[in-house]
Amino acid sequence: MIRLAIQKSGRLSDDSIKLIRECGISFLSASSKLKTEATNFPLEILFLRDDDIPGYVADGVADIGIVGQNVLVEEGLQQLSVKNLGFSKCRLSLAVSKGAEYGDITSLEGKSIATSYPNLLQEYLTSKGVQADIHTISGSVEIAPSIGLADAVCDIVSSGSTLISNGLREVETVFKSEAVLIANQNLDAEKNKLLKQLLFRMEAVQRAQKSKYVVLNAPNDSIPAIKNLLPGIKSPTVIPLAEEGWSSLHSVVNEDDFWEIIQKLKEAGAEGILVVPIEKMIG
Ligand code: ATP
Ligand code: MG
Incomplete structure (x- = not known):
């Protein structure tokens, strides 16, 4: 167990x-x-x-x-x-009040920063050669500047909307996380x-999750061009259609290249393209 x-x-x-x-x-x-x-x-x-x-x-x-x-x-x-x-996925970022003056990280020299991540922040400041006063608090970090507890905050951000709604402006990324x-x-x-x-x-x-199963029809003379676009796991499966001179091709494409490949497939003569999610994929 x-x-x-x-x-x-x-x-x-x-x-x-x-x-x-x-x-x-x-x-x-x-x-x-x-x-x-x-x-x-x-x-x-x-x-x-x-x-x-x-x-x-x-x-x-x-x-x-x-x-x-x-x-x-x-x-x-x-x-x-x-x-x-x-x-x-999120990031640990430094933020200052919307109206505060900020040039670069040296603007925080000697300032106070509220955070729940004192070690990550200290390491970042040290790497930049900046000395600041870190206030460790366990929650609601984003209200610290407005209540006069600190000049800046270092907090977790994903969309940034929480910072904006607290009148803060994101100025540096300290750490990227997943x-x-x-x-x-x-x-x-x-x-x-x-x-x-x-x-x-x-x-x-x-x-x-990163792959899609693609099925398409193509005239036989465009198969070589389409094969080059569809590496698949080994190479695409080619099955003759009932209609003379046409085939069906089956393959797997990476999600990152997906739209680009689909565009090129159409240009190469592919028709009736089906894209199907894959549940599990064993290498
Ligand atoms: P707990 O009660 O377990 O201590 P918590 O309040 O400390 O929870 P959560 O806010 O649930 O923690 O965040 C957990 C983790 O999720 C964070 O440490 C971070 O890695 C990630 N995370 C935090 N905020 C976001 C976000 N806005 N979007 C995506 N991931 C996030
Ligand atoms: Mg927690």
Whole structure:
């Protein structure tokens, strides 16, 4: 049995649960429960405050966990990181009052900055050769300038709307973050095997999310040109259509190149292009 710690309720929770379910693991998740067992995989899930997850995994109370890189690195436990998960993307940014004068980071020399991330902030300021007075507070950081607690804030931002609604202006990115899978560094052989199985499933899910299955029809003489556009996993499947001189091609394309490829396929003579999501993709 391997023990996984995820956030009980917050911005990591839904996507963490979704990822586990997409790995084919079923469990009951009553919101009042702090612990549950999967029904079809030797996995126990603990629901915790996100700040506690790195420490619990480092101590071996939990074997593995899902947490934001911002919390992991702030706690000095980045060595536990095993895999980036691509969700809960955000950044730790410096912001000043909308009307405040700001040229570059040296504008903060000798100023006071409120944050819940004193270590990440200190490291950033040191790297820039700036000395400032860091006030560590645990929440509602964004109101600090308006109540006279600090000249600037250093806080988590995704869209930036919270900063704007508090009369703040984002001026520097201190740290970029996303959710990561972390693991205790002394797992026994049995738990290591379970971790490898989970990683294998997560990779299949991630690969599928980045890919689309494409089906199209084309006249036979345009097949060579289309083949070059559709590398597929090995090469595209070509199936003759009932109509003489036409074929159907099936392949997989990367989501990042998707629109560009579709455009070129049309130019090369493709018709009736179908694009289908992929559920799992095993390399
Ligand atoms: P807890 O009660 O578990 O301590 P919290 O209030 O500290 O929760 P959340 O606000 O739920 O934490 O954020 C959890 C993590 O989600 C953050 O540490 C960060 O990695 C990420 N995150 C925070 N804000 C955003 C956002 N606006 N968009 C995307 N991800 C975010
Ligand atoms: Mg927290």
